[in-house]
Amino acid sequence: MIDLLALTAERDAPAADDLARCVHCGLCLENCPTYLETGKETESPRGRIHLIQALQEGRIEATGAFTQHIDRCLVCRACEAVCPSGVPFGRIMEAARADLKERREPVWTNRFTYWLLFKKLLPNRRRLRALASGLRWYQRSGLQHAVRASGVLASLPATLGQMERSMPSLPDHFFEAEGHFLPALGPARYRVGFFSGCVMPLAYGPVHEATIRVLRRNGCDVVVPRVQACCGALNVHSGERMMARELARRNVRAFLDLDVDYVVVNSAGCGSTLKEYAELLAGDPLWREWAERFGSRVRDVSELLVDLPFQQGLGPVRRRVTLQESCHLVHAQRVKAPPRALLAAIPELELVDMAHPDNCCGSAGIYSFAQPELSNQILDTRMAEVRATSADLIVTSNPGCMLQLQAGLERTGQRVEVRHLIEVLDWSYQSGTGQPPSGRASL
Ligand code: SF4
Ligand code: SF4
Structure with a gap:
């Protein structure tokens, strides 16, 4: 049994070694969506690395323009996948944002939004579920239709309006299998832990159900731990690494305690974060070792199925x-x-x-x-x-x-x-x- 350790205040900043790997060849530029849309060097991987390096070396200040170039990166990592020098762009950008968060003048509206989203909502599945129930009522009661018809959305801040328009139509029921054991249909080949996440069980419960059906059909005993947490991906991408580390520790403990062959995930963003927990917890040798063991068992569901191999x-x-x-x-x-x-x-x-x-x-x-x-x-x-x-x-x-x-x-x-x-x-x-x-x- 693993016990949670006290949180450590690890300071984040991009490593000089990581930044120095960029040889400024520009081979990544044509793969960068923000560069392709804007045509600006400052919105390219090479330009961003240059800016981050200059800030770290004290040659420039974290001005509003600097911040905007960093914030406009999608962290899609298309640049990383084609870089011949192996520049770990995702790791650089995530650390740069955490560092920037420490340097930025706090704007109270941003602080409030971050506090609400990253500290109060995403890590707390009960609150998220209550919010989703309220939103489902908003969608089904006719209120959403009335709000949209009234034109009031146009007078809201752009971010709020965009959030309302992008909201998925919430399904009739949420995913309810947390805490359940679902045996394989036929002889069991593997025992897998199913990572459920925070938004998926509420917005896309039917996708989770389909995943479990396919896994069971392919000889997997599926365990869905109740105590698992949000993966922390949104926190990591936004520089909120303290809470991300706490969530990582919760998940590592929940799944290692189950002693499963694999941890299966059907969300690409969550899977990538889960596999990289050892980097997130690198400052803590014991947790890093546990996170490595955990990460080596994480599989995207498609990855696991083709390796089984999946049944006809x-x-x-x-x-x-x-x-x-x-x-x-x-x-x-x-x-x-x-x-x-x-x-x-x-x-x-x-x-x-x-x-x-x-x-x-x-x-x-x-x-x-x-x-x-x-x-x-x-x-x-x-x-x-x-x-x-x-x-x-x-x-x-x-x-x-x-x-x-x-x-x-x-x-x-x-x-x-x-x-x-x-x-x-x-x-x-x-x-x-x-x-x-x-x-x-x-x-
Ligand atoms: S990130 Fe890689 S591909 Fe892009 S400029 Fe630097 S070395 Fe070249
Ligand atoms: S992560 Fe994506 S958006 Fe950001 S610099 Fe790389 S390719 Fe461009």
Whole structure:
């Protein structure tokens, strides 16, 4: 049994060694969505590294303009994936934001928003659930319709208006399997812990249910620990590393105590953060070791399924599909082939690639709310590529991408559906076996 240790006040700043690895070759520029949209060196990976280095060496001040260049990075890590020098851009940017947070003059509205979101809501699943229940009532009671028709949203700050418009339509029920053990259908090959997360069980409970059905069908005993916490990804990306460390410790303890073969996650952003807990806890040798053990067991659900290998019995799904590769799966975790292998195994499914399936959609955690203008610009580029495929279904692996793509389709008036990859695999299993449709009772 592992006990939580007292929190340590670890000071974060980008490491000089990491920054020095950039040789300023510029090979990453054409992969950077913010550079492609703006054409500015200061909105490119190379430019940002240069700025961060200059700040660390005391050659410049953290002015408003500096902060804006750092804040406008999506942390999509497309630059990291193509860098020949192995510059760990994600690690640099996350540390730079934590450092910047210490240096910035606190603006009370930002402080309040951060305190509410990162310290009171995301880490507390009971409060999140109560909020989601209230929002569902707002959506179903007719109040949302009245608010939207009244035009009042236009008078709200842009961030609030964008949040309201991007809110997913909350499902009839939330994911309720925390604390449950769900045995494999047939002989068990593995015992896996299922990472549920904070927003997914509320906004995308049916995706969790589909994931568990597919895992059980593929010989996995599934344990869903009740005491798990939010992964802390949004905290890490925003420089709130103190709370992120506390959440990491909670999750490491919850899953190591279960003694599972794998920890399975279906959200690319969460998976990337879970795999990198050892970096987050690097200042604490004991926790770092536990986090390494934990991280070595984390698998995206697509990664685990292709390694099993997954069972046949898949039936036809007659759809024209395009795949939006989630940045934190393809760039951060470098998991590219498994989602494609799963789609290729589904009979009669037609996969039509966009011109740049691995370019960011502009979601990036809270980026679409914090930087609505640039986020929408990036999203419009994606939507034009979607339109060119004539697909009727976009498949992706991250809740943030699902939300953003849905918003983009509404914004550009396209009648295309957005689904998580695992939902499409679940449909395929059901059409191949005559199983009942997905739902709460069919976990
Ligand atoms: S981050 Fe990598 S690819 Fe980009 S300029 Fe530096 S060394 Fe070149
Ligand atoms: S993380 Fe993404 S947005 Fe940020 S510099 Fe790299 S490629 Fe550009």
